[in-house]
Amino acid sequence: MFRFETTDKKPKGVFVVVHGAGEYHARYRFVVEKLNEFGYHVIMGDLPGQGTTQGPRGHITSFQQYIDTIRLWLSEARQFKLPVVLLGHSMGGLASTRTLMQLSEKELPDAVVLSSPCFGLYNKTPLNKRALVKILNKVAPGTLFPTNLEAGSGTRDKWMNDRDASDELMIKKVSVRWYRELTSSINYVHENTELFPEVPLYIMQGGTDKIVDKYSVKDWFNQVDVLDKHYKEWPNLYHEVLNEPERHLVFAHMMGFVTTQLAFRREGF
Numbered sequence: 113m114f115r116f117e118t119t120d121k122k123p124k125g126v127f128v129v130v131h132g133a134g135e136y137h138a139r140y141r142f143v144v145e146k147l148n149e150f151g152y153h154v155i156m157g158d159l160p161g162q163g164t165t166q167g168p169r170g171h172i173t174s175f176q177q178y179i180d181t182i183r184l185w186l187s188e189a190r191q192f193k194l195p196v197v198l199l200g201h202s203m204g205g206l207a208s209t210r211t212l213m214q215l216s217e218k219e220l221p222d223a224v225v226l227s228s229p230c231f232g233l234y235n236k237t238p239l240n241k242r243a244l245v246k247i248l249n250k251v252a253p254g255t256l257f258p259t260n261l262e263a264g265s266g267t268r269d270k271w272m273n274d275r276d277a278s279d280e281l282m283i284k285k286v287s288v289r290w291y292r293e294l295t296s297s298i299n300y301v302h303e304n305t306e307l308f309p310e311v312p313l314y315i316m317q318g319g320t321d322k323i324v325d326k327y328s329v330k331d332w333f334n335q336v337d338v339l340d341k342h343y344k345e346w347p348n349l350y351h352e353v354l355n356e357p358e359r360h361l362v363f364a365h366m367m368g369f370v371t372t373q374l375a376f377r378r379e380g381f
Contacts, residue, residue: 113157113185116144120151125195125374128185128221129156132202132230133294134170134259134283136163139272143199143354146363152197155189157181159207161290163281171254171287175297178207179214186211186221195374196221202324202351203294205229210297213307223312223373225366228321228351231298232328235260246292253289265322267352269359302328305335312340314369316362319347342369 114137117123127147129140136158144154158165160177172178182198189196198221200208205226212224248255264273276282301308315333317326326345333343344365346353353362 113155113188115188116148116154116156118148118151118153120148122151123153123192123194124151125197125222125370126153126155126189126192127197127199128182128189129154130182130185130198130200130204130208131156131159131162132204133286134162134261136281138163138279138281139276139355142359143363150367153189153192153194155185157185159204162283168254168287170256170283170285170290172290172293173253175207175210175293179211182207182211183215183219186215186219189221195223195377197223197225197370197374199225199227200229201227201354203230206231206294206297206301209301209308212309212311213301213304215309217309220309220311222377223370224314225370226313226315227353228318228324228326229315229329229332230294230324231301231332232325233298234321234323234325248288249292253287253292255288256285257288257291258285259283261323265351267350267355269355269357272352272355298328302332302335305332306337308336308338310338312369312373313338314342314366315344316353316366317343317345318349318351318353318356319345320349321351323351340373 131137137156147154159181161167161169161171198208206229317329346362349356349358
């Protein structure tokens with residue numbers, strides 16, 4: 113876990129940032145620096161099996177490992193005694209959603225931002241491969257297979273793609289169990305939308321997402337019954353909206369939502 117603290121003498125709040133599958137905290141330099149510049153502390157780490165963590169890479173035994181980790185980060189953020197915003201990207205958005213469904217009222221953040229959350233996969237797994245995964249999950253759950261994500265499918269930003277190509281900590285293979293836990297969690301959030309708590313929600317989604325099925329994201333959003341929810345689709349942007357060339361516009365729009373929500377909280381709305 114890492115703490116990136118703002119130098120602002122009057123911090124506005126704390127962001128807990130949850131990265132996506134295959135990546136880790138180092139890819140969020142722009143986000144962290146901008147949040148610090150805007151007066152927010154940032155709590156972030158690497159999820160189990162990802163980045164700098166110990167243990168088998170690309171593997172988990174249960175999605176609960178992600179939930180427990182995020183819960184710990186939120187607890188750390190509350191130590192600042194400031195408003196807390198949970199920001200989850202892709203699989204991190206799915207894991208953040210699963211976490212929120214388990215939290216007590218006193219554990220909830222003040223607002224939630226989901227960036228292209230993994231509520232459905234763009235490339236559907238063939239039936240024969242799904243059948244093989246089901247068998248291997250029982251007899252050899254640690255078996256690894258390539259993610260087969262096309263280079264550059266996450267962002268159009270050349271610098272980020274060049275950076276990723278030389279980063280040995282980027283996960284290129286995932287386990288059978290990891291895949292089963294991912295798909296089971298996707299089904300869970302769609303089937304249990306009533307468990308999502310009453311927290312202001314903002315979703316920012318790439319309009320040309322080649323990793324997550326944007327229609328599944330919109331369907332989930334439409335089913336969630338919360339008083340204050342907002343969906344912003346960015347036309348022509350790929351999956352990683354905060355790593356796209358237009359990242360400054362995306363960030364500004366996100367901060368407009370956060371600033372408004374925290375102002376409402378201060379005024380007692």
